[in-house]
Amino acid sequence: MNYQIIPIKTIDSGYAGKLSFFEASWDVPFEIKRIYYIHGVPNEARRGGHAHISLRQILFCPYGKIEIILDDGHKRESILLDDPSKGLVIGPGLWREMIWHQENSVLCVAASEYYDAKDYIRDYDTFLQYVNEGKIHG
Numbered sequence: 001m002n003y004q005i006i007p008i009k010t011i012d013s014g015y016a017g018k019l020s021f022f023e024a025s026w027d028v029p030f031e032i033k034r035i036y037y038i039h040g041v042p043n044e045a046r047r048g049g050h051a052h053i054s055l056r057q058i059l060f061c062p063y064g065k066i067e068i069i070l071d072d073g074h075k076r077e078s079i080l081l082d083d084p085s086k087g088l089v090i091g092p093g094l095w096r097e098m099i100w101h102q103e104n105s106v107l108c109v110a111a112s113e114y115y116d117a118k119d120y121i122r123d124y125d126t127f128l129q130y131v132n133e134g135k136i137h138g
């Protein structure tokens with residue numbers, strides 16, 4: 001499946017906590033054009049329910065516990081983001097759903113492109129059509 005779990009470099013400052021960071025191109029395999037984050041979400045809420053045609057993203061959870069369900073049209077896999085130094089790099093063509101397993105968990109995303117509503121596939125049957133016709137750029 002077109003995703004990769006990567007360790008985010010983390011410096012432990014002992015009693016004063018930890019600092020995590022990544023840099024475009026060498027730590028994540030694309031240039032970053034946009035950052036967004038989802039917050040204020042109640043426990044067990046679900047978001048997502050779409051795929052992207054060409055967008056690449058890295059997802060990470062600096063606080064809390066969020067399950068990411070990825071579907072490539074043939075199978076589904078579930079990844080738990082429960083550690084601020086765990087990064088999930090997602091390529092195009094994956095249907096995703098996100099489930100909040102802890103109130104106020106924060107989902108941060110760094111993306112390869114500016115926001116473009118035309119890059120979204122929001123209907124699952126249309127997504128399957130794209131997959132079967134090989135129309136995902138990836």
Ligand code: TYD
Pocket residue numbers: 034036038047048049050115
């Ligand atoms: P959406 O990607 O559908 O969120 P989720 O997958 O978490 O449910 O985005 C929600 C709304 O925010 C939608 O109206 C599009 C808008 N939006 C932007 O305007 N810019 C952005 O960078 C993003 C990610 C979303």
